[in-house]
Amino acid sequence: MCSGAFGLEAWFSQGRVPAYCSIHPELEAGVQCDICAKLKHAIPVHKSYHCTTKCFVQHWRVHKEMHDKAASAGRNSATENSNGMFRGNTYSNGGETWLEVGRSRCYTPCADDVGLVLRYECSIVDTHTGRAETTSLGSITTSRVRPAPNPPTRRMIPISFPDMKLSHSGGRFTMLSYNLLADLYASAELFDHCPSWALAWSYRKQNLLRELLSYKADIMCLQEVQSDHYEHFLAPELQRAGYTPIFKKKTTEVFTNNSYAIDGCATFFRRDKFSLVKKYEVEFNKAALSLVETLQNPAQKKAALSRLLKDNVALIAVLEATEASRQLICVANTHIHSNPELNDVKLWQVHTLLKGLEKIAASADIPMLVAGDFNSTPGSAAHHLLVNHVVEKNHPDLMNDPFGINKPHEKLVHDLSLASAYSAFADAADTSDEVEKQRQQLDPNYFEPKFSNTTREENLTLDYILYTMNALVPVSLLELPSEAELEQHAPGCRLPCPDFSSDHIALMAEFQYRRHGA
Template sequence: MALSIVSCRLPSGDTPVCGVTLEPYVVVRRGETNTTATADEVPEEGSGDSRYCLRFRVDSRKSFHCSTDCLKQHWSLHRDLHSQRRLAGQPDNGYLSESSFKVSNTYSNGGETWIEVGKTRLLTPTAEDVGSVLKCEVVAIDSASPYTEIGKSFSVPTARVRPAPSPPKRNLVAITPPKHIVAAGKFTALTYNLLADLYATAEQFSYCQPWVLAWGYRKQNLLKELLGYRADILCLQEVQSNHFHDFLAPELQKHGYTAIYKKKTTEIYTGNSYAIDGCATFFRRDRFALVKKYEVEFNKAALSLSDNIQPDQKKAALNRLLKDNVALIAVLEALDPPHPEATAAGRRQLICIANTHIHANPELNDVKLWQVHTLLKGLEKIAASADIPMLVAGDFNSVPGSAAHSLLVKRSVEPNHPELHNDPLGILRPASKLQHQLPLASAYAAMAETRDPDPIVQKQRRRMDLKHHEPKFTNVSKDFKGTLDYILYTTDSLVPTATLELPEDSEVKPRPNSGLPNEHWSSDHIALLAEFHYRAPN
């Protein structure tokens, strides 16, 4: 039965970017029937549907047409195609016509000169391609005679190749502490929610062009940004498991980092496969060595807590408390200890790094507070076993002034805090139990509290929420702008001496009804980074 090419598209849209690999996605028709798969239903085996999806994985002369299994395998791309057409107000007929890919100029065989740049299944545009138009040509091949072309080739011209992604330029802004409290040793720590690819959908970020959301683009930009900060410790959230193993870990290892990873406890179906994200902590192996790792699964704590709940409420309690959030705790040893006298006495300089991603649902503030409290009680046990500086960093999905934020920075929650009224399971009562003994403070609060008259410092203070001593925002979307991410430290052992500068509103939301990510900022969060000195011994 004859094959014909119906359409060809690039998962990142028609805008190629230098350094971002292109892999065309092709739809073919078998026979003359007009039966098509819909956006809402993937055809089952033997259903009689005759349009199939194909990844162009090999040289065009060795390419092949596939079955309904292939459509199932690559359904997420096909589904996104429908979503993009609906969002653009275009007819949603299950595939794109060739004219959908045309750029402003008209190309003809007779009047244009094309230079072949590759005949492999993938193409990565180089700096030489910037400013040029690319054209992808696909042709169907008879599987019984693999060197016989069937029908006409299908050509997809692109827009002009864009330069390589350029992450935002942000500098450290110094905070001058009293000299007598600071020891010689210092290090930098960063927290950053990367926006896992499984959440970067056209529906969620309708204001983004497809190429801005494509992981092939974002991963290169995020890597450049991370390497540009040169942080000694990286606490990353929403790190998709396959992207950690296939890209982030090997790439950062090349630049001197060691990695540990804790994935969440529930996989998410993305349309063609299951995916899962988690927390990843990286540290420079010339600065630190891993002593011990702890993994926190809040689900396990929820199961333990449910044993104390009335049997008739247990099902509802588990339904509310069982979330897939995790925390990753690392105890590191500093390889360049700040106190020579302690080293001479045989004492090691340890530091504890807690990296977490707290539950996001704004209707479940009781669950967020319970998760934060559970994490802090675990850290208290570590602190009781050793005199050790601590950093607690991550995406807490809690705004400044919330109960969870108050617990972190004030060590307790006021009994009349409005969020305590939403406690259907009674897990927050009495309010007096919501406390801890860790002397935590926000690193960015030091910037808000400084009286340094330096104009650069004062410029940063204007970008702070001076009521709560936090940045005005760390997360920006079309419908939300606020702070959800924090770096906290123990005040009896560490002193913040610099923080990464905060962006202006116009940098992250240049137009109404827009937000992050965009072509420069490749996550819906911004990175926070602080420099710390060890506090001098008394």
């Protein structure tokens, strides 16, 4: 029997493997920048590699900016890595060369580790003498360390409306809308352009959380939030960041990856700015059941239910500002059905939601915000109803309505005075270069973003933030990336990718209350 005290000694080592492209980390490098090599103490070595000459040329402008910054910084070489982490001795093990990088039970990879593998080893140590009793109890080797996501920073672009009188009693607030791409829909077949490691939820969740926190939104309306990911990750993480969460899941689970999963809409609001007054949950299936009961033919009822029961939901929250004004605001977060062949169902769901919001507005004269993934492009009947408050009788989407769910067409109206936030770029008085640049990212016919979602075939606008014009004014908007800018991070402009972890982009607007009666 041994006497004395023993403990575990742990250390991490870095192994040498081939270099990989800094733009397409799934591809081995074929080109290294000579300038980066000369500035190796100021630029992490992994950023010097590209897969092909074409890749290097395409991304030269951004790459050159890195040279300029490194040269101006004038940093000198050091024996520590870029994070100031410990670097120990080089040793051989089984014919492989390893560099000791840390002596602890935890280690956070840094820029110098990118493209390499890490090994964790431990041994039993006599705590009195410090002598190892065994050379190694075992080791664990990681996969290759990949570069951290580096998406471009999207700024809020100020806009102004000099003729509008703004309230001085109510402060400003920001609202974000974002479809996160639920893991149950993130199949390798559908997103075959995305490396498997970048499509995995274990990678995407941290990237999405980092992005969400970077926006610092006061209210967040998120769609395609998987229920288990909400419960075990998003809700606790965002609660720690100061948000109050509410969630409404869809009404039917989906079988995927040998288990059942379900997604829904999640709304988060900063608890230092708002408190929850009331929550409403909209299940379009319940409304569909009531509608179908009016049909007389049993066969027609069955067919109508098959067409209408799509499990989509909306989550409505009435919030009260914590500031002195105690201003109320109603926030609706929804995800409308996606099938492009069922425009009648999309229109019916949007109309059903708007009728519910009208009832809330009638009970209390409060500003309204409506956000989400409407799966409806600009110019569709659903979009017309949202922003024009009416649908023309001869609109093409009304031609395909086999069960008359949107008839008579005269009922397709609402009086919520909604406007799309991003159309404010077109209406604003500003003539600055940054606003003009954003106007170039709007569809010239409908003044909506040119895209908010990317697919194999095309880029589409499906997401919107809408507000009541008689109560709110947008004062800044999150800038829209151009396709050329997106191409630098997502080859072929296809999302998701290592830097952008959803197939949608986030939209965000900052609002200020209008002066009452103005």
